[in-house]
Amino acid sequence: MKNQLCEQLGIDYPIFAFTHCRDVVVAVSKAGGIGVLGAVGFSPEQLKEELDWIDAHIGDKPYGVDIVIPEKYEGMGDMTAEEMEEQLWKMVPQGHMDFAQKLLSDAGVPEWPDGTNSMGLMGWTDATATPLLEEALTRPGCRMIANALGTPPADKIKMVQDSGRLIGALCGKVKQALAHKAAGLDFVVAQGGEGGGHTGEIGSVVLWPQIVDALGDTPMLAAGGIGNGRQIASALAMGAAGVWTGSLWLTVEEAHIEEAQRDSLLNATSEDTIRSRSWTGKTCRMLKNEWTEAWERPDTPDPLGMPLQGMVTSDGMRRTATYANVGECQKVAFNPCGQVIGQIGEQENVRTVMFNLLSEYVDAVERLNNLMPET
Amino acid sequence: MKNQLCEQLGIDYPIFAFTHCRDVVVAVSKAGGIGVLGAVGFSPEQLKEELDWIDAHIGDKPYGVDIVIPEKYEGMGDMTAEEMEEQLWKMVPQGHMDFAQKLLSDAGVPEWPDGTNSMGLMGWTDATATPLLEEALTRPGCRMIANALGTPPADKIKMVQDSGRLIGALCGKVKQALAHKAAGLDFVVAQGGEGGGHTGEIGSVVLWPQIVDALGDTPMLAAGGIGNGRQIASALAMGAAGVWTGSLWLTVEEAHIEEAQRDSLLNATSEDTIRSRSWTGKTCRMLKNEWTEAWERPDTPDPLGMPLQGMVTSDGMRRTATYANVGECQKVAFNPCGQVIGQIGEQENVRTVMFNLLSEYVDAVERLNNLMPET
Secondary structure, eight states: OOOHHHHHHTOSSOEEEEESOHHHHHHHHHTTSEEEEEOTTOOHHHHHHHHHHHHHHSTTOOEEEEEOOOOOOTTOTTOOHHHHHHHHHTTSOHHHHHHHHHHHHHTTOOOOTTOOOOOSOTTOSHHHHHHHHHHHTTOTTEEEEEESSSOOOHHHHHHHHHTTOEEEEEESSHHHHHHHHHTTOSEEEEEOTTSSEEOOSSOHHHHHHHHHHHHTTSOEEEESSOOSHHHHHHHHHTTOSEEEESGGGTTSTTSOOOHHHHHHHHHOOGGGEEEESTTTSSOEEEEOOHHHHHHHSTTSOOOOOTTHHHHHHHHHHHHHHHTTTSTTGGGTOOOBOOGGGGGOOSOOOHHHHHHHHHHHHHHHHHHHHTTOOOO | OOOHHHHHHTOSSOEEEEESOHHHHHHHHHTTSEEEEEOTTOOHHHHHHHHHHHHHHSTTOOEEEEEOOOOOOTTOTTOOHHHHHHHHHTTSOHHHHHHHHHHHHHTTOOOOTTOOOOOSOTTOSHHHHHHHHHHHTTOTTEEEEEESSSOOOHHHHHHHHHTTOEEEEEESSHHHHHHHHHTTOSEEEEEOTTSSEEOOSSOHHHHHHHHHHHHTTSOEEEESSOOSHHHHHHHHHTTOSEEEESGGGTTSTTSOOOHHHHHHHHHOOGGGEEEEOTTTSSOEEEEOOHHHHHHHSTTSOOOOOTTHHHHHHHHHHHHHHHTTTSTTGGGTOOOBOOGGGGGOOSOOOHHHHHHHHHHHHHHHHHHHHTTOOOO
16 A cells, blocks of 8 residues: 555555544554644644654654644734734624523533633634644654645745655645645645535545546545545545545544543434534534534524634634533534544444454455456 | 346446436447436336337347336325326415526526426326336336335335346435335445435445445445546445446437537536525435526525425426527526536547546556555
């Protein structure tokens, strides 16, 4: 399974595991894939702590870091991040804030003990991104940076590439992939509509070959529906250089996840997800629940755009993660995941998951070899 | 590529081509796949004419027929089809009829020259289905029947199987596949959300392996996004016994299609489709246009359910097909197709399409063979 991308990163299998959990990062990298730490929303101090732990436990295996490196917002000019956030707050209606808070309190989600309302832009600005990026680049073990949203600015691309690392970004449309390629990114993650988190409308089977063809020499990682070895074979058959996986790792033993949240995910079928704008303002696939339904009703506020909706909900996002086990929290919790969650029904450890991926992949290729046409 | 399903049907490649055009049926079967004539909406006389032509041109190659064999509607009891249709018409608001007619006339779609309003249930009842089925079963060349919607009633399954033919049906969810299997169908077509026509929400990459696993020994045909050989390799890698294709054949030389409609399809990208209830009342993927947008607006009527919405629109469906080249017809035309339409940019003949499918398939399997993990 080794190809050029594997050589560049020093990994055995082009299996990229996107996760917020440092133990999963380490376990996947040790098993021959590469763990990618999702650091959106981390402060620089939090990221330093996570990377210290990873560096101490991963040996000589490589890993990656995923952050948001936004384009500069129009009109930012000389504004500081604080000034910009102040302007943005003026655009957030109080009715939306009240509606969000009511949904949380009706479900019994506790407030913060110190009474704070920890809201904010959650790292969507350049002011947060730069320190995070700089922190990641101090780590020899960190071999790649992924941008969670859009084409990074040229100066950030240069910063990463000059340090000898790879930089890539996600896309859901051919147009975005072409922009990434033009900017000189080292790889592109193409996520089909069945994927978890921010995701577009085109299904993976249709999207992946289009992106492969658009990218030419630039390697593509296939995302959106990768949960077993057959799906990996599908993706590689299309010309993908590897796969980018997320939902697959949400419920593994090594994941830091509350019992109630793990149960929500393990019990979910593929029909229990919805693409909703209710948390971030951009369509994001997550488990359906009373929160997502509440924002869909005609008689309730409509989600604002990004980043405003994220400012309305970031308090709820943190509280439902922290208090996942409390009250009826799962009814309003933010649980991003892909449709593939339906095929994950039990908790396993990372080594078992990786072993199953590889052996099922081999079986799938066997099956294809037995079905070669006589032309 | 030969497997048991191929042996049973007498074909070389498990490539099923769903089409309304008899020339395409013949060309695909002659090229080693199997053409399936979509006969929904045909009268028994129309079907006889089409099958006479196919039989006269196809030699000893096999083909299939796709019709709607509905479950009996509740409360039908002793009602005749005419009585039932009369009852259904009472449930259709005049406002919906007027809105549909206005959309058509605003786009300059001509009325029928004899002034009739050819509306009706378009074959959704048992009364239409039985004569169609009986006609198909008089043809030795017809080796399989596919049901376009739901699990067929037991008596129809027996009728087909007793005649020595295969019968299958489409599904978009595991639950439907299990019902098909329990009813003893010979194969199941699993269509992912990117597919054209009536289609569900689960993306193909996620749906296909779940349906394969649910069906066990019952063969699965993968649908939704199959437009090239790489996508076929994907599907077969998952365990599909073959592929069911539709959009791929809409614009081939052999297709009977008006210039303007062919242009709409060839120019479309994967982002130009929408799942809309505006024609049949059930979510159906088609090209977006002013018709689909008009029914989405909050200030206009909402689509009724099935079969009522079909009764509102069947006149429009026929007129926009017949008068596809006239006026601004394409702005309101019914153009069902999958997201995969985006990768079809030129008119080719069936032999070329089949050749490309097979050679790209072989390349994809080659690629996978070169990416076997060292475990």
